[in-house]
Amino acid sequence: MNVKRGSATFLKVIVFLVGIAVLTLCIYWMPVLTIKDLKAHPGGDYSIYPLLVCAYGVCITFSFALYHVYKLLTFIERNNAFSELSLKSMKIIKKCAFTAIIFIVLMIISLKVISKITGDDAAGPISLSLMGILATSIIIAIVDVLQKPLKHFLDKKEV
Numbered sequence: 001m002n003v004k005r006g007s008a009t010f011l012k013v014i015v016f017l018v019g020i021a022v023l024t025l026c027i028y029w030m031p032v033l034t035i036k037d038l039k040a041h042p043g044g045d046y047s048i049y050p051l052l053v054c055a056y057g058v059c060i061t062f063s064f065a066l067y068h069v070y071k072l073l074t075f076i077e078r079n080n081a082f083s084e085l086s087l088k089s090m091k092i093i094k095k096c097a098f099t100a101i102i103f104i105v106l107m108i109i110s111l112k113v114i115s116k117i118t119g120d121d122a123a124g125p126i127s128l129s130l131m132g133i134l135a136t137s138i139i140i141a142i143v144d145v146l147q148k149p150l151k152h153f154l155d156k157k158e159v
Contacts, residue, residue, distance in 0.1 A: 054107035065096035
């Protein structure tokens with residue numbers, strides 16, 4: 001096994017483990033936390049549902065992006081990194097990141113509305129959400145930097 005194949009396999013294992021963590025979060029932890037919150041606020045407090053929709057939206061788009069990162073690593077492993085399929089995967093990863101940012105912004109708006117209604121301070125969750133936007137923006141920038149030379153190479157190859 002050469003070094004490139006070993007490092008691609010290592011990254012694929014990491015992506016797989018992150019995917020399992022996200023799946024565990026979606027299937028086990030979010031429902032448990034939702035049930036605890038509903039038990040703590042009996043009487044029809046529906047303010048958690050917009051946050052739950054946004055959280056599941058972020059998890060689904062993140063999982064979809066992880067799937068395409070896995071596909072991209074497979075292309076790299078098979079010496080097919082400079083192909084239209086790689087470019088398509090990068091475009092989808094970028095779209096997923098933009099979609100996640102939209103869900104995070106909707107979550108921030110929901111948190112602000114809930115904090116105005118309940119009088120609670122939402123500075124902590126909002127600052128964490130802003131850090132999520134920053135991290136997602138960094139991912140978008142990295143994918144964009146990698147995508148431009150690949151697109152230039154493929155355009156040059158077609159001519």
